[in-house]
Amino acid sequence: MLTAPSLSYALLAPILIVLAGAVAGVLVEAFVSMVHRTAIQLTLSIGTLLLSLQQLWRIRDQSSTTAAVNSVTIDKAGIFLQATVILLALVAVLLIADLDNFVALASALPGSHEEQSSLREKSKQTEIFPLFLFAVAGMMLFPVATDLITLFVALEVFSLPLYLLAGLSRRRRLLSQESALKYFLLGAYASAFFLFGAAFLYGYAGTISLAGISAAAGGANDIFLLIGIIFVSVGLLFKISAVPFHSWTPDVYQGAPTPVTAFMAACTKVAAFGAILRIFYVGFAESQTIWRPIITAVAIITMLFGSLVAIAQRDVKRMLAYSSIAHAGFLLSGVVALNKDGLAASLFYLFAYGFATLGAFGIIALIRDSSGEVSDLNRWIGLGKKSPLIAATFSFLLLSFAGIPLTSGFVGKFAIFSAAYESGNIALVVVGVLASAIAAFFYIRVIIMMFFTDPVNDSVSVIIPSIKSRVSIIISAVISITLGIAPSLLLTTADNFANFIK
């Protein structure tokens, strides 16, 4: 006889609330007239996220490995990661709320008669909000999932909405749709790899739970374990865009609507790294001799490749895409460290990097000419003269990416490199430092273009940001500054929360 699984709803509440909000969003689409939809959807999304955050706060000191049978573990690090996702999502939703970045009618062919009429009618695609909430729910589940099937489900729950969202750009629609298709196809391959690896791990350990795999490590038939770990890693490395699984990143970052890029770049990284940290710290810790050399090599290649290729980019969004690849490499150093400091440093880094990314993409969305966003770097020349405040904020965020002292990025880098050094990986530290030096070059080049080069006369202008974007950009910048000057506010928390239970 089957018994119903026991779920501890109290601990799952944050995730469930977001899912419920998403479902409610779908109903709103169906029943509310178009005039009121945007406002209602936005309120609903923000309300859902806030409620979920409040629930997280309530359970901040609790932990359990059996929140949903053995599939979900709520622990300190998991709660921290979930909170990071929600906070980032709260800022991101404000950017997304500027619906003029999105297509009016997604089903109309680009250039068709229907598209023209939908633009005339000023229709809006408000399905974006429920899609967004579904993605957030998946991202919250991903870092707390502790068996391979739940991990896979969470992966798909947050990936599928993202594939769709990537194709919804209002301008340059073909590019956007191409990027969505690319993302989807490559993402599907990556998922297949993940499943393939999961099957091998099951074959090796006889269980799909991470703790079980960890316990079984060291037994016979290590080749199964090896294949399993490698293929699961491929699936995960794809999501964080580590080299050599990065090739989708620049295209998707460039093609997707900028607010979606912001959301994707910030939150996906947190969720995926959260899961990677848990899988490697909990599931594969016993078999570290197998994967540590591999991941170290990947981290080194990723840092160098991302930094070097970014130099050649002429498009701001592509440049930030390669920079995010480089940052994935830095974060992998925290994974390889495999100690408590490495975990704490990664948590801090994800938080700091997420907000800097949101702010940077938020600003990119403001730089436009008559035909839409301008991401060609050559046309950013002289921006410092036209709108000094925006340019200065962007420069500050770039300096934070570059890891200059007194920015959040510096503290993150310092924390992660010292954890890596502590674990004996001096080569990683040296390469990381060199990659930072290379990366500084292209960040600074943008600053030069904005400030030290005289503007050519063209029609690029900065649109006056809506209050929503303004708030989100300000929040991101303030967080980056605060964490640079007084990092202990968050470092202590990250340190306290750096704890996975098995």
Place this chain on the structure above:
Amino acid sequence: MIIAGIISVLPSKNNELIKRIAFAGSVIVALASMFLAIGFDKSNTSLQFVQSNAWIPTFNINYAVGLDGISLVLILLSTILVPIVLLATWHESDGGRWSSKAFYILILVLETMMIGVFAATDLFLFYVFFEAMLIPIYFLIGGYGSDNKSAAAVKFLLYSLFGGLLMLASIIGIYVISGNQIGATFDLTQLATLEIDNRTENLLFLGFFIAFAIKAPLWPFHTWLPDAAKAATPGTSVLLLGVLDKVGTYGMIRFCIQLFPDASKTFTPIIITLAVVSIIYGAFMAIGQKDIKGLIAFTSISHFGFITMGIFAMTSQGMSGANLYMVNHGFSTAALFLIAGWMIKRRSSSTISDFGGLQRVTPVMAWTFFIAGMSSLALPGLSSFVSEFLVLVGTFTRYPIAAVIGTIGIVLAALYILIPVQKMLHGPIAAGNEKLADLSLREKLAISPVILIIILMGFYPKPVLDLINPTSEKVVVNAGYTDPVAKVVK
């Protein structure tokens, strides 16, 4: 720093007011630092005026500052130079890319960082000041400089960042090692007690040394300096060469030698060689320069060679001489750059051959330039002489050959200073020079304290040496050296 804050809230229309406030503020800071110097106990070799507040407890990072003789004189140097620079270059910021308000804010922020970098006794805090300092100076060069300014600014920034990041790797290294031995800390005095195995120590040492050698700048890491000095405004150049580059040599004393005494020993022969190459190379390049600012930049490379040689000779005379040299070089370079700046502005050219016969047209400007130049070539009675002498004596007792070659540098110095002095100041009045105006009252006021200091320090360096000597001896002794007794050859 507070003053920078006040300025930033003032409306930018009020240029004159802003300038006055900035100047007054910097004078107050200078006076405060002099009071500090008076209150400093010379006989005590440990850190004084120590202050420590927790900043990032997770990493045991403290906002810890304290002074010893060496850092005190360097802070004095910075705080005295800033008001002089502000006064001397009253109109320098007007033609810049941004408002003069931004210029003054940047200068004052820079001053804060300079003081911080010399006072920090927490390695992490030092690094933060060390790197953050780059940003204001980068904007000062890039925003207010002359031709090629943005290229020069970028070159400067990238060189320094690269060095800084190497140092960061070493800082992380030593931090982790301290964590394994005595509990993770950034406190300098505690870090100095670590036992590090040789190979690691050498690597860590190199990380620090390359960063400081870029900053100092030592041959072959110097190529950014002439570009930056040519492109920057004279005031910025003064701060860049006069103070910022001293961070490099200061860092060698404070960090390289104190934290890694064994590695310092290992690398000393190489470093002395580099220093000697710098001396000679800088001198020859200076002789070949057609541009005044380029000339001064290359003479500085030569002088930094002397300073580095003095430091790594590991004798107390050499060390004291190097420290004194840092101060003297700061003032004589300041004088040279400021006056050269005025000349260039009046003549709208920086080529040496465009000038001639200034002695007759603008006697005050010519004489002050002459004195500064003489000080730069270490004429007895002017400040640099004492320090150069000490460095050479200190080096000779341990590395006679290096000292002898270094002496050739002095001869070359006579060439690179006297030839331009002769061309520019004496001889017939060159075309276009007839109507140049002499120094204004403001300019005279700005330059006179510098000239005064140069002469005073030449005749009576004792007060400064008193501050420096005990600390220098302590550094040398801590590094495990004793002064060699001069041997009489029989």
